Structure formats: structure tokens, C-alpha cells
Amino acid sequence: MSLTVVGLNHKTAPIEIREKLAFGSKEAIKEALRELIQKENIAEAVILSTCNRVEIYVYSNLSSDKENRETKSIEELIKEFISKFHKIEKSSFENYLYVYKDRQAVEHLFKVTSSLDSMIVGEPQITGQVKESYEIALSERATSLILNHLMNRALFTAKRVRNETRISENPVSVSYAAVGLIRKVFDDLSKKSILLVGAGEMAELALRHLIGNGVKSVYITNRTFERAKELAKEFNGVAVPFENLKENLIKTDIVLCSTAAPNYVITENMLKEVMYLRKYKPIFLIDISVPRNIDPSCNNLDNVYLYNIDDLQAVVDSNILERKKEAERAMIIIKEETEKFFQWINSLESVPVIVSIRNKAEQIRQEELEKFKSKFRDLSPEVLNSIDYLTQSIINKIMHYPTVALKNNCESKEILIYSARRLFGIDNEEE
Amino acid sequence: MGTIFFELALTLYFAGFILSIVGIIRKKNDLDKAVFFLSLIGFILHTVYLIIRYIKSGQAPVFSMHEANSYFAWSILLVSFLISFSYKVKVLNFGIILSFLIMFIGAFFPRGIPSLKPEIKSFWIDIHAVMAIFGIALFSLAFVFSSLYLIQEKAIKSKKFRGFESILPNLEILDKINYHLIFWGFPLYTIALVVGFIKYVSLVGFMFDPKEIWSFLTWIVYLSIYYLRVKEDWRKKKAAYLTILAFLLVIFGFFGINLLTESFHKPL
Numbered sequence A: 001m002s003l004t005v006v007g008l009n010h011k012t013a014p015i016e017i018r019e020k021l022a023f024g025s026k027e028a029i030k031e032a033l034r035e036l037i038q039k040e041n042i043a044e045a046v047i048l049s050t051c052n053r054v055e056i057y058v059y060s061n062l063s064s065d066k067e068n069r070e071t072k073s074i075e076e077l078i079k080e081f082i083s084k085f086h087k088i089e090k091s092s093f094e095n096y097l098y099v100y101k102d103r104q105a106v107e108h109l110f111k112v113t114s115s116l117d118s119m120i121v122g123e124p125q126i127t128g129q130v131k132e133s134y135e136i137a138l139s140e141r142a143t144s145l146i147l148n149h150l151m152n153r154a155l156f157t158a159k160r161v162r163n164e165t166r167i168s169e170n171p172v173s174v175s176y177a178a179v180g181l182i183r184k185v186f187d188d189l190s191k192k193s194i195l196l197v198g199a200g201e202m203a204e205l206a207l208r209h210l211i212g213n214g215v216k217s218v219y220i221t222n223r224t225f226e227r228a229k230e231l232a233k234e235f236n237g238v239a240v241p242f243e244n245l246k247e248n249l250i251k252t253d254i255v256l257c258s259t260a261a262p263n264y265v266i267t268e269n270m271l272k273e274v275m276y277l278r279k280y281k282p283i284f285l286i287d288i289s290v291p292r293n294i295d296p297s298c299n300n301l302d303n304v305y306l307y308n309i310d311d312l313q314a315v316v317d318s319n320i321l322e323r324k325k326e327a328e329r330a331m332i333i334i335k336e337e338t339e340k341f342f343q344w345i346n347s348l349e350s351v352p353v354i355v356s357i358r359n360k361a362e363q364i365r366q367e368e369l370e371k372f373k374s375k376f377r378d379l380s381p382e383v384l385n386s387i388d389y390l391t392q393s394i395i396n397k398i399m400h401y402p403t404v405a406l407k408n409n410c411e412s413k414e415i416l417i418y419s420a421r422r423l424f425g426i427d428n429e430e431e
Numbered sequence B: 001m002g003t004i005f006f007e008l009a010l011t012l013y014f015a016g017f018i019l020s021i022v023g024i025i026r027k028k029n030d031l032d033k034a035v036f037f038l039s040l041i042g043f044i045l046h047t048v049y050l051i052i053r054y055i056k057s058g059q060a061p062v063f064s065m066h067e068a069n070s071y072f073a074w075s076i077l078l079v080s081f082l083i084s085f086s087y088k089v090k091v092l093n094f095g096i097i098l099s100f101l102i103m104f105i106g107a108f109f110p111r112g113i114p115s116l117k118p119e120i121k122s123f124w125i126d127i128h129a130v131m132a133i134f135g136i137a138l139f140s141l142a143f144v145f146s147s148l149y150l151i152q153e154k155a156i157k158s159k160k161f162r163g164f165e166s167i168l169p170n171l172e173i174l175d176k177i178n179y180h181l182i183f184w185g186f187p188l189y190t191i192a193l194v195v196g197f198i199k200y201v202s203l204v205g206f207m208f209d210p211k212e213i214w215s216f217l218t219w220i221v222y223l224s225i226y227y228l229r230v231k232e233d234w235r236k237k238k239a240a241y242l243t244i245l246a247f248l249l250v251i252f253g254f255f256g257i258n259l260l261t262e263s264f265h266k267p268l
Helices: A015-021 A026-038 A064-086 A090-096 A102-113 A125-139 A145-164 A174-185 A201-212 A225-235 A242-251 A268-277 A296-300 A309-346 A350-375 A381-407 A413-423 A426-430 B003-026 B032-057 B065-087 B092-106 B123-158 B171-204 B210-230 B236-260
Strands: A002-009 A044-049 A053-060 A098-101 A193-198 A217-221 A254-258 A283-287 A304-308
Touching (some): A002 A015, A002 A102, A015 A053, A015 A090, A026 A044, A026 A064, A053 A064, A053 A145, A098 A102, A102 A125, A102 A309, A193 A242, A201 A254, A217 A225, A217 A242, A242 A268, A304 A309, A350 A381, A350 A413, B003 B032, B032 B065, B065 B171, B092 B123, B171 B210, B210 B236
Parallel strands (some): A193 A254, A254 A283
Antiparallel strands (some): A002 A053
């Protein structure tokens, strides 16, 4: 048997190459799968195509003696297929590809599915994308015993990694980090109000996240009131005049500040007064303007939490570092699961199965003979001998065809072995 | 004497304690379910133990050092369950840690049923002790949650996160829990003090006992926290600091005074 993955990702290939090799739609993937599995030597296939990677997983059931001579050609086969399918020269993309075989291929798939190979380590989307790719392959009947088991183990591994490490716990984008921090201070965001001072892409993004997290009352202020009104309409909020900034600070819990002002719009003295008037109810201020619009010394006031763009970036950086550390722990899980997968693969070898089945048959025969002997005690040794001979030859006759079939190197040998294990209840016994 | 129930509860609490410590070190919440079930089964056995003792002695099982610690630990765990459910926060691990430690101390004291002097033994003295210790249990948890509040607050304010904060609830919840613990603990403690004082006066007349003076001091501190918290403009951080201070007074009253002085509360 042999498993092969041929692919490229954001680390090995620039976007220009990735987009050329991408399988843009579900239909394209289905078509490609149909073509792939028609090829001789390719038994099962799965195609994973996302904006950051294109990977083709193939299982080939070449017998082991042919393997050494021909596996090279499986990899070539896939490359040629890519070239033909996307109608581009093989030489133009060949250098960007990576090829992994067997153990490495399994480990690679587990890493990809667990989001260890992602651009943003720990982002959860990739697991869903792998699942979807597998479902497409299933619907095209492009997978069978081996890849079915492999894909299920990959998804299981990803689940383990997510549950047992903290890999996707802390946010690694600035606007998510801001929301995460706000949630550390406030409980139920739907009861909190937010004030957007000024406008800007990042402020709007953070505002969107906060609204997505349940914030309902939104106030928007801007030096040009018209602009405030526009934004208020967009976010279903209330436009308030810029001159009333202080009054509005008294009644809001979260402030997103992003104006083009060259100086501090919110000073420490101003906020001191505000805090007194709001009875020291906690307030969270985010200043994403450069130059800064909120006096950094405001953070010294009790129950005031002020973060500027650098603070948020620092949180993001340390979270990324944390994820990298967690990735090392995730690798242990992946190695473990890879090992388990190969244990399963090894159980699909024919000789041990034949031995197990024969042992089992012999065991049954002996047990039944004993029962028989204890029932009919007065039989002569000659009769007993012939009964022994008779049962043995029955078993040999019955076992003949399964043994021959299992020994034969036919095309779907693994399936046959797997079925034999189930039919004769070998694994049940081991459990 | 049903001591087996105590041993079993202590063992289960110990298991919960270990898992909680492991969870805190790993900065993960994933052992919480196991902690919950261990604590719950331990708590049920513990409850059985308290009931058996009550039935056997006809007095609240709170008078010897062993009994007081055991009931103290029980109260803390009960309140931790209530907090976990009513605020839907994962804080049982902190409750079981505290509970186990107190229970563990209790295991070292003699377990016989203390014989109260007949003139003391009464319904009111039961009420006094049960309420006082329950109040102190609430204060102890207020101490824990105030500390957690300060840890979380400091991390957010200083912008330095070490990962431990991620298993803590948010500041608003922590503050609310603190508020409610004092809100319920203070009246209980007050009633306990009043009942105890009346009983004491009726027995020996106006005289001052060190425990009484200490309890009164503690009561004054909690009164100020209570007042300042009910009056909303009190800053949360300072309330947390004061709660920690008050607890240190209480715990000295609970262990120190009882053991060091020749007081009426000298353990039985």
C-alpha cells in the first residue's frame, strides 16, 4: 500500500501559483476526483482546496514489490494530472510542490486538520474545510476503507488537539483581541453601551465584532455630525454631537476612539470628572488613533481600562507566541494518533489474519470435541480418532477458499482483509 | 460514629483538590466536570456525616475544633455550588481547594462528641454557632473572590497576561459575587454575634471575653464594607482589599483566639 500527498500551501507558493492550481468550486473538485480515481493504480483520493492550500491525497494499492519501482510514478501521475486538469505547464509549478509519503503524509494531514500548518496557527476554519473536502469525496465515492479511516482519524485528532491544548483559545487579531479584553471586564455585553468617537476601518471592524457579541446600544460621534449620522444609520445607532463628548462618556461603558485629531481628545482631568459622575462604574477605552487621542495616564484612574493600538498588538503577539508553544504539545498528540493509524494499517496484513482465523477455527473445534467426548464417554479410541480426523478435514476444506483469497494480491486486498476480520470476529475477541 | 463518612468525603475532596490544582497549573477548565462530580459525591457523604452526628449528640455538630472545621468546609462547598449554578461560572475549583484545606485541618483534631455544659447547651447556642460559621464561610469565599478580582484586575490594567486569567470569570461577575457574599454574610454574622452576646450576658453578666472583642472588631470592618458596597460609588478595587483584610481578622478569630486565649470559646 502507499499513501501520497502532493500539494502546496501559503508557505511554499505565492498566491499567483496557488490560485492557478486551486479547485475553485465543489463541481471542479468532483470532476477532478472522478478523473483521478479512474486512473490505474489510484484507488482512493481526496482533494483539499482552500485559499491557502491545495492538496491531493491519494491511496494507491500497488503491491509492495511493485511499490518500490512504481511509487515514483504515483507522484508523477498526480503532477501530470494537475498539469492537464488546470492546463498549465508542469515545470511552472513543480518547484512549489511538496510530496509526502506514508507516515509523513499521515502526519501532514493530521497537522493540517489540527490547524498547525495554518497561516494563523489554531484558526478553527481548516478543520471544517477538511471535513467538507472529505464529504465531497464521499459523495463521489472517491474514498474507501483507507482514506475513510484516515480522514475520520484526522478529524478526531483535530478535536483532541482543540480540547487538550489551548491552541485556539486566545485571539490573534487586533479587533478580536479588543473584544476579548472587553469580555474580561464586562459580563453581559447586551446590557452595555458603546461610544464610537471618530471613524476608521479598524474601529468599525471592532464595533462590528462587539455588536456581534451582543452590544445593543451604540452611540456615534464625529467632528462632522453628518458623518456621525451616516455611521449611525449603518450600525443602527444614535448619532450624538461631538461637543457633548463628556456627557456621553458618563453613560457609556465601552469607548472606541479613532479620530484624526493631533492631540488628546480625552484627557485625564476630563475622565477623572467623568468617573466621579458615573460613580466609578468601570469604563473600557480603546484608542486606535495615531497620534493617540486618549491621554495614556487615564489608565492610572481606578476602574478605567485603556488600551491603545500597541497594547492590543502586544496582546496579539503574546497570544501568537502562546499558540506556538501549544503547537508543540499538539505535535505529541499528532505523533500518537499517527502511530495508532499505522497500527490499524498493520492489522490489514494478510498473514496474521489467516493465522488468527485458523487458530480460532482450531479453538472451536477443540472445544466442541471436548464437549462431545464428555457426553459420549463409552466411545472407542478408534472412533474418536476418526472423529478428530473428520472435523479437521472439514475445517481445512472450509478454510481453503478464504485462505487462498486472502493470500492473493488482488486489487482491493485491504477491504477483503478488513471484511475477513469482521466476518470471523477477530477484532471482537481482541477487545 | 460515622467517621467513615468523614474519611470518604475527605478523600473525595482531596481528589477534587488535586484535579483543581492541576487545572490551574495547566490553565485549562477541562477537568471541571470531574471536579464537580468528586465534590458533589463528597459533599453528599459529608452531609450524611453531619446529620449522623447531629442525631447522635442532639446538638449542632459544630462545637469541637474537628466539628467546626468540618462544618466550615461543608458550608464553603455548599456556597461554591450555589455560586457556580447561579452565576454560571466555573469557580468550583477554588471552592474545593479551600474546602479541602479546612477539612484537612479538621482531620487532625479529636473526633469525639464534645460535651457542652448543660447551662450552655440550648437551641440558641446551636443557632449562634451555625450562623457564625456559615457567615465566616461566606466571608472566606469573599476573600477568595476578592483575591481573584485583584489578580484579574491587575492583569488587565498592567496589560500583562500569564494565562491564569483565562480561567477566571470577568471582573463584573467577580465583583457581583463578592458583593453578594458580603450582602448575605454580614447579616448572618450579625445575628450570630447578637445571639451569642445575649446568651453570654445571660450566663455570666456583662464581662468581656477576648473572642467577643475580636468579633466585634471584625464586625465593624464588615459593617464598613457592607455600607460602602451598598453605597454604590465605592471603588471595587478598594472593596476587594478591605475584604481581604477583614478575612484575615476573621480567620485569626476563628483559629487564633480559640487556641491562644483562655476564652469561653476554648475548643472542647
